[in-house]
Every structure is written in C-alpha cells, then in structure tokens.
Amino acid sequence: MLERLLEEKKKLLNEVSQKVRTESDASKFEIGDIYDIASSERERELTLMLGDREREKLHEIDMALERLQDKDYGICEECGEPIGEARLRALPFTRVCVDCKTKAE
Incomplete structure (x- = not known):
C-alpha cells in the first residue's frame, strides 16, 4: 500500500x-x-x-x-475495526470503513 x-x-x-x-x-x-x-x-x-x-x-x-x-493504517478511526481490503484498494487514504462512512452520510 x-x-x-x-x-x-x-x-x-x-x-x-x-x-x-x-x-x-x-x-x-x-x-x-x-x-x-x-x-x-x-x-x-x-x-x-x-x-x-x-x-x-x-x-x-x-x-x-x-x-x-x-x-495504524487500515483501522477505522470511528469504530476501530479493520477497513476492508477492497475499500483500501479503491481509496487507499480512507480513514473509515464502509459501514461508518454509510452511517455518517
């Protein structure tokens, strides 16, 4: 990465x-x-x-x-869970997992 x-x-x-x-x-x-x-x-x-x-x-x-x-890379800043590999490949600088991003929107 x-x-x-x-x-x-x-x-x-x-x-x-x-x-x-x-x-x-x-x-x-x-x-x-x-x-x-x-x-x-x-x-x-x-x-x-x-x-x-x-x-x-x-x-x-x-x-x-x-x-x-x-x-700390790949750990969601919101929930502390690992960010999915597919999300990291698509958006390598993301700080939150898909679930937390969806909740925020």
Whole structure:
C-alpha cells in the first residue's frame, strides 16, 4: 500500500504542477474585453476550488502515510475495526470503513 499511496501523491502533485503552469502561461497573454476578463476570473476561481480539493487529498495521503508508519493504517478511526481490503484498494487514504462512512452520510 505504501507504493500505491506514494504513486497517488506523485500523480496529484504532477496534476497540480501542470495546472499552475497552465494558469501562469494563460495569464501572460491575457488581453480582451470585459467579458473575456470575467470569464478568465471565473476560470481562476474554479482552479482555486480544485486546488483546495487537491490540497485536502494530499493531506489525506500524507496522513495515510503517517498511519502506515505508526502501524495504524487500515483501522477505522470511528469504530476501530479493520477497513476492508477492497475499500483500501479503491481509496487507499480512507480513514473509515464502509459501514461508518454509510452511517455518517
């Protein structure tokens, strides 16, 4: 699971890096009327929102790596029971089992 988490982290950091490069390249050539500017601002807002989600996912991956190191990985933070292997394969940075996630929703 360590390799999977590290791969997820690398992939996420590459995606963020690409978005930052794209955004900075686009802003260099920004010329247009008020509608173009408004549209560009909206795109930047969406990029920032995605950035928040990506930061949260990166944090969750880092926390999962800590749990691996502390030997707490794969244990539900809510009920203390083992998280199913299928759930961990699908979402390697999850902190709760399927039952607890379902109850929370």
